[in-house]
Amino acid sequence: MQNFDYMTPTRLLFGKGVIEKLPDVMSQFGKKILLTYGGGSIKKLGLYQKVMELLHDYEIIELSGIQPNPKYDPSVLEGVRLCKEHKVDVILSVGGGSVLDCSKAIAAGACYDGDPWDLISYKVKAKAALPIVDILTLAATGSEYDSGCVISRTETNDKIGYLDPLLYPHTSFLDPTYTFTVSRKQTAAGIADAMNHTIEQYFVADSTLLNDGICESMLRSLMANGRKCLENPEDYTARAEMMLDCTYGCNGILSLGNSFSGWPCHGIEHALSAYYDITHGEGLAIITPRWMKHILSAETLPRFVKYGVNVFGIDASLPQMEIAEKAIEETYKFFESIGIPMHLREVGIDESRIDEMAHHVAVNEGLEHAYAPLKEQDIKEILIASL
Amino acid sequence: MQNFDYMTPTRLLFGKGVIEKLPDVMSQFGKKILLTYGGGSIKKLGLYQKVMELLHDYEIIELSGIQPNPKYDPSVLEGVRLCKEHKVDVILSVGGGSVLDCSKAIAAGACYDGDPWDLISYKVKAKAALPIVDILTLAATGSEYDSGCVISRTETNDKIGYLDPLLYPHTSFLDPTYTFTVSRKQTAAGIADAMNHTIEQYFVADSTLLNDGICESMLRSLMANGRKCLENPEDYTARAEMMLDCTYGCNGILSLGNSFSGWPCHGIEHALSAYYDITHGEGLAIITPRWMKHILSAETLPRFVKYGVNVFGIDASLPQMEIAEKAIEETYKFFESIGIPMHLREVGIDESRIDEMAHHVAVNEGLEHAYAPLKEQDIKEILIASL
Numbered sequence: 001m002q003n004f005d006y007m008t009p010t011r012l013l014f015g016k017g018v019i020e021k022l023p024d025v026m027s028q029f030g031k032k033i034l035l036t037y038g039g040g041s042i043k044k045l046g047l048y049q050k051v052m053e054l055l056h057d058y059e060i061i062e063l064s065g066i067q068p069n070p071k072y073d074p075s076v077l078e079g080v081r082l083c084k085e086h087k088v089d090v091i092l093s094v095g096g097g098s099v100l101d102c103s104k105a106i107a108a109g110a111c112y113d114g115d116p117w118d119l120i121s122y123k124v125k126a127k128a129a130l131p132i133v134d135i136l137t138l139a140a141t142g143s144e145y146d147s148g149c150v151i152s153r154t155e156t157n158d159k160i161g162y163l164d165p166l167l168y169p170h171t172s173f174l175d176p177t178y179t180f181t182v183s184r185k186q187t188a189a190g191i192a193d194a195m196n197h198t199i200e201q202y203f204v205a206d207s208t209l210l211n212d213g214i215c216e217s218m219l220r221s222l223m224a225n226g227r228k229c230l231e232n233p234e235d236y237t238a239r240a241e242m243m244l245d246c247t248y249g250c251n252g253i254l255s256l257g258n259s260f261s262g263w264p265c266h267g268i269e270h271a272l273s274a275y276y277d278i279t280h281g282e283g284l285a286i287i288t289p290r291w292m293k294h295i296l297s298a299e300t301l302p303r304f305v306k307y308g309v310n311v312f313g314i315d316a317s318l319p320q321m322e323i324a325e326k327a328i329e330e331t332y333k334f335f336e337s338i339g340i341p342m343h344l345r346e347v348g349i350d351e352s353r354i355d356e357m358a359h360h361v362a363v364n365e366g367l368e369h370a371y372a373p374l375k376e377q378d379i380k381e382i383l384i385a386s387l
Numbered sequence: 388m389q390n391f392d393y394m395t396p397t398r399l400l401f402g403k404g405v406i407e408k409l410p411d412v413m414s415q416f417g418k419k420i421l422l423t424y425g426g427g428s429i430k431k432l433g434l435y436q437k438v439m440e441l442l443h444d445y446e447i448i449e450l451s452g453i454q455p456n457p458k459y460d461p462s463v464l465e466g467v468r469l470c471k472e473h474k475v476d477v478i479l480s481v482g483g484g485s486v487l488d489c490s491k492a493i494a495a496g497a498c499y500d501g502d503p504w505d506l507i508s509y510k511v512k513a514k515a516a517l518p519i520v521d522i523l524t525l526a527a528t529g530s531e532y533d534s535g536c537v538i539s540r541t542e543t544n545d546k547i548g549y550l551d552p553l554l555y556p557h558t559s560f561l562d563p564t565y566t567f568t569v570s571r572k573q574t575a576a577g578i579a580d581a582m583n584h585t586i587e588q589y590f591v592a593d594s595t596l597l598n599d600g601i602c603e604s605m606l607r608s609l610m611a612n613g614r615k616c617l618e619n620p621e622d623y624t625a626r627a628e629m630m631l632d633c634t635y636g637c638n639g640i641l642s643l644g645n646s647f648s649g650w651p652c653h654g655i656e657h658a659l660s661a662y663y664d665i666t667h668g669e670g671l672a673i674i675t676p677r678w679m680k681h682i683l684s685a686e687t688l689p690r691f692v693k694y695g696v697n698v699f700g701i702d703a704s705l706p707q708m709e710i711a712e713k714a715i716e717e718t719y720k721f722f723e724s725i726g727i728p729m730h731l732r733e734v735g736i737d738e739s740r741i742d743e744m745a746h747h748v749a750v751n752e753g754l755e756h757a758y759a760p761l762k763e764q765d766i767k768e769i770l771i772a773s774l
Contacts, residue, residue: 001402001563001623001624001627001628001631002402003401003402003403003404003405004399004401004402005398005399005400005401005405006398006399006401007396007397007398007399008395009394009396010394011392011393011394012391012392012393012394012643013392014390014391014392014393014643014644015388015389015390015391015644016390017390018390018392176388208608208627208628208631209604209607209608209611209612209628210604210605210608210628210631210632210635212604213600213601213603213604213605213607213608214600214601214604216600216604217596217597217599217600217601217603217604218597218600220596220600221595221596221597221600224596225596236388237388240388240595240644241388241595241596241597241644244388244595244597244643244644245597248597253640256399256401256631257401257402257627257628257631
């Protein structure tokens with residue numbers, strides 16, 4: 001078991017109607033709020049109006065139009081500018097993981113005098129960040145309970161995961177009813193995203209009995225509840241269980257004491273969505289089974305057997321390699337069954353930039369230190385198998 | 388799924404050698420430390436000397452002799468007095484859950500002008516508490532990661548669970564090597580304590596797929612790793628896994644969104660150790676299977692079946708009642724196999740005060756609202772079955 005240093009100070013306010021506590025939570029900060037959101041779905045939900053009503057005695061500055069795979073330019077830069085100009089006290093993020101990730105980068109940038117990219121690219125360590133409160137409308141990324149954000153810079157095809165303990169949200173409001181109207185496509189991508197977060201922490205050289213059990217339960221729960229969410233988008237219990245499952249994805253609680261996996265599928269997917277701006281969860285679903293197939297070996301076999309037996313209930317008495325291959329097939333088939341396009345071509349990616357992406361990943365993602373080490377050629381083969 | 392409001396801000400520093408970070412952690416507070424500990428085992432461990440060496444430039448005031456089932460008088464009162472007299476800045480608890488629980492009550496009492504019992508008995512809500520740092524030497528209670536403490540008041544046979552978010556430790560140092568010298572008796576009691584914490588959160592009317600999986604994995608891990616700790620007390624991995632398992636016991640993470648169980652075995656056991664000062668984990672192990680037998684009914688049957696199949700691997704094709712009865716028997720047999728005395732008489736408790744204890748529990752513990760409601764007569768029957 002590995003040593004670790006862990007803390008997640010975020011308060012989770014979970015359940016139907018918790019938004020009524022928003023004024024109480026916001027009263028801990030000053031009177032100037034930067035309200036961040038995306039394309040306007042929060043207005044259709046009535047959530048924007050509700051927030052405005054609850055916070056009528058605050059000065060609210062708005063930053064809207066934050067896109068999926070949130071962009072450094074214009075969103076982060078504009079948010080930082082607004083915070084500085086208006087001397088904002090706190091950021092209120094209303095939306096999914098992209099809005100929240102963007103808000104985290106703004107929170108750090110707002111307390112830094114130089115170019116915020118210095119922080120995101122780890123050139124400079126942030127000394128402070130504005131407090132962040134979020135109201136989540138999409139179950140997927142786990143950003144509501146972690147200290148990271150992923151920011152894309154279009155002109156350089158960079159998609160960087162920026163982590164700092166200063167970026168934990170102060171409070172996350174998680175009301176599953178806000179996810180009732182999430183589309184089939186986004187619901188499925190959220191399931192795939194959270195499943196991959198779990199898989200990235202499960203396939204490691206050294207894990208604990210408890211972590212294995214938690215990850216296996218997490219995957220079973222995400223598949224069972226995810227299917228129910230797709231069948232009946234207003235199934236409160238299924239939406240609630242899926243929402244909380246996703247929340248645990250990236251703060252480390254699934255792998256305390258495990259050795260580090262290197263998060264290889266994320267490393268590869270970041271290039272896909274940096275170069276082509278595809279939906280992150282779909283990219284992960286496409287990569288995951290191809291990555292599994294690529295790394296299956298005598299050494300990794302026992303892990304795949306455990307995965308197959310405990311997650312998919314594959315008969316433990318079958319030959320080990322058969323269990324492993326079945327497990328990978330079941331992973332693929334599950335993603336396909338929830339409607340995810342399972343080939344890169346289906347999401348608009350052809351072979352033309354594969355060499356370039358494989359090189360970018362090999363240089364930037366450190367996957368030669370992953371659980372199953374990946375060199376540029378491995379990454380290229382996984383990408384080609386995903387076409 | 389139930390609404391919830393959850394936060395655990397404690398930092399966990401886990402693994403061999405983490406104590407080297409103690410000066411860095413303590414530097415966040417002032418220069419006056421109340422060092423709390425028990426009967427001197429930390430001196431045998433060399434831990435006392437190590438702490439003194441690392442904190443040589445601090446003013447350290449000592450409170451030693453804190454007993455298991457920590458006492459309001461003298462320990463809490465004396466600690467509060469020392470904190471006030473010396474204007475202590477931070478409490479450093481070095482020991483097991485009892486030392487830490489006592490330290491938490493002191494931390495609150497030190498910031499309150501009246502009788503600290505007002506706080507513990509919920510007459511007055513604490514407005515502040517001193518920060519608490521702990522170095523754990525016993526895996527059992529989970530106090531290192533929760534906001535509660537259990538304090539006994541001898542003259543009234545009260546044993547009260549006092550909870551307040553102010554009481555989360557700031558940082559918990561968890562070095563499994565400090566538990567190598569824990570006796571067989573205390574190791575077994577720790578396993579039973581943590582298993583019961585899990586069972587108390589698993590037997591509920593309404594749970595999530597994920598919580599069920601986490602609790603089942605937790606129980607399997609505690610049994611497997613617990614056995615290894617008893618076989619080889621210096622098995623680092625087993626001690627480490629057990630230590631982290633125990634840490635999750637009482638902060639709510641095992642049951643987020645579950646309906647409330649009422650923690651019935653704890654309610655009953657608190658009377659046993661208040662009246663007879665027995666080892667808490669042993670009391671819980673004795674009560675648990677008798678409580679299970681008492682509440683087994685058509686209504687609770689499915690829960691016991693799930694427990695039997697997923698925790699003990701009992702054949703799911705057997706008749707349901709047979710699975711449930713086997714599961715209860717396996718629970719009993721496991722505790723017996725790790726050397727726990729499984730009858731109240733073996734720990735010095737006879738029938739003489741059972742009526743009195745049952746009445747005390749019925750009046751004070753609210754078990755008529757438990758998952759399977761318990762009235763005074765039920766409590767009495769469980770106690771008699773435990774003799």
